[in-house]
Amino acid sequence: MHRFIVVGGGAGGLELATRLGDRYGKARRGREPRASVTLVDRYPTHIWKPLLHEVAAGSMDPFTQELEYAAQARWHGFEFQQGELTGLDRAGKRIRLGAVLDEDGAELIPPREIEYDTLVLAIGSTTHFFGVPGxxxxxxxxxxxxxxxxxxxxxxxxxxxxxxxxxxxxxxxxxxxxxxxxxxxxxxxxxxxxxxxxxxxxxxxxxxxxxxxxxxxxxxxxxxxxxxxxxxxxxxxxxxxxxxxxxxxxxxxxxxxxxxxxxxxxxxxxxxxxxxxxxxxxxxAAGITAPPVLSQLDGLPVNKLGQLIVRRTLQTETDDNIFAFGDCAACEWPGHERGVPPRAQAAHQEAAFLLRALGNVLEGQALPEFTYRDFGSLVSLGHFSAVGNLMGGLIGGSMLIEGLFARFMYMSLYRLHIAALHGYARMVLDTFAHWLRRTTLPRVKLH
Incomplete structure (x- = not known):
């Protein structure tokens, strides 16, 4: 079977692994799976990164919103391997993962290598301190x-x-x-x-x-x-x-x-x-940069922010078998001075695109080109309000929105992420369960 490896279990990487597993990693009507899908992440659980400011403020308990990668893999036909990406052997088509340690520093899983046929890198970004002292x-x-x-x-x-x-x-x-x-x-x-x-x-x-x-x-x-x-x-x-x-x-x-x-x-x-x-x-919270490991990956070109430079197909410039998307990739946005922005909606669109493109890889067909569509931006102002702009073909331009309607739109973004991982039925149940918990808990985590 063709071996897909997705490195990075963020919003885009987990969504892609889930949908690849559903489509190609499961046996159907007596037929064997068409591909093996493996998700790699250094942590055992996933949380939607745009929610971290709510965790920091205490208005969200992360342990009620975290998703176990191993459980998601069991439900959706892919395999989960915990470990941090430390290296790449392009000639041998292998990635190297570092050891996994417990809280006391003892080794749980030793360093290892995993072979791939198609590799997708979606390891996100990290904070950029710009060399400011202290x-x-x-x-x-x-x-x-x-x-x-x-x-x-x-x-x-x-x-x-x-x-x-x-x-x-x-x-x-x-x-x-x-x-x-x-x-x-x-x-x-x-x-x-x-x-x-x-x-x-x-x-x-x-x-x-x-x-x-x-x-x-x-x-x-x-x-x-x-x-x-x-x-x-x-x-x-x-x-x-x-x-x-x-x-x-x-x-x-x-x-x-x-x-x-x-x-x-x-x-x-x-x-x-x-x-x-x-x-x-x-x-x-002044800026982001790509993880340092990307500039050490066996000759894959990066830009000044350390992002992997990819073509419109999301393939890296020097290796057709390696794709990259999300915050760790620099992709051209035709008609704009800057490339595709590092936003959750971009990662979602790229994951949907790669689901189709990797299907073409299995069929030996030519790959399409990715085109980013900007639907606007929303900024939450907590319990009080939200503000943002909507744009695109539906409204024929850009429209400023704020207040309760903007707050509802902002909250729906996370629900759409849940739907992409679990389907709409489970998303509705999760929404109801979340509301029920909020009625019996303080609005802020107090301990």
Whole structure:
């Protein structure tokens, strides 16, 4: 059988492995499976990455939303192998995986190699610190559930500490006037930074209601959103950026634009203009880059961000048997200066395209070319609202949306992801179960 290996169990990779397994990995009516499908990921569970800001704010319990890769593989006709991609042998058509360790550092699974006929790389992206001194050491990124949970626990601890202990001396250069008891600095005003800032305002209020602190949520818990560019949400239209900024200001979020961060120290963020922003907690959401392993993969070309350069067929430039998509791939977008953007909707479209294209590989037919369609962008402002723009053939242009309708549209994106993995019937049941849990649990994870 033809051996498909998909490396990376993010939104696109897991969807592709699931649909390949359903179509080619299962025996049907006495016929043998047409292909073996293997999904590789360094973690045992999947969570939709756009939800990590909700995990960090405590408004989502990750353990109720995680999906076990092994279970998904059993249900959908593919195999799961846990391990981190460490190397590639193109001549022998093998990938190398690192050892899997337990929490105490003991080896669970040794390093190993897996052979493939067609390899698909979808290992996503990682946080880009741009070489800023102290950024990696003194701020928290939101790439994984563990990082998001770490931030949430530190936030609760900071609020409790501020209530019961005397204020610590302010860092050098920070003015004492109107300083909140707890200050959170979010560096980067893209979608993640903006969504987290709004979600945290709701978290501060809920923690106060449940008695975890008696601070004034709007006065004593400060949120500073720091952006190097002139506007927040720089990748979106200006009217979306302006509408979002107005909503954030109403929530009491302090917005600092045109402020390039030059240093992140313990308890302080310094900018090129000379500002010093006190920060009990610092989140770095200023950019992404491709995982370093991609630049070490046996001659596969990468761009300056470390992304694999792919053709319109999503094949790498130097190897027809290796495909790449999602955040780790740089694909041309005809008619636009930049390539296909690193968004969940792009990964979804590419996964659907590759399902057809890999079918052509099995049949020995020519491959089609991928064309990205931008349906707009939505930004969640937590419990309060959402804002975004819709665009495409249905409306003949671009339309600004906000409020409850935008919030409903944003929530439906995750439900569509669930439907792609489980089908619409199970998605409806999952939605109902999620609503039922929310009626018996606090709106914020308190422990």
């Amino acid at each position: 950024a990696a050491e003194n701020s928290i990124a939101l790439d994984t559930v563990a990082q998001a949970e770490r931030f949430r626990k530190r936030l609760i601890a900071a609020c409790m500490r501020a209530e019961h202990q005397a204020p610590e001396p302010l860092p050098e250069g920070v003015a004492a006037s109107d300083e909140p008891r707890v200050q959170i600095a979010i560096i980067g005003a893209g979608a993640t930074g903006v969504e987290l800032s709004a979600e945290l305002r709701n978290t501060a209020q809920v923690l106060s209601v449940y008695g975890l602190h008696k601070l004034d949520p709007s006065r004593d818990v400060g949120i500073a959103l720091i952006e190097a560019g002139p506007t927040i949400l720089p990748a979106l239209p200006e009217r979306v950026s302006s509408a979002t900024a107005d909503l954030l200001k109403k929530l009491g979020v302090r917005i600092l634009t045109s402020e390039r961060v030059t240093e992140v120290g313990p308890g302080v963020v310094r900018t090129a203009s000379g500002k010093a922003v006190r920060a009990d907690l610092t989140v770095w």
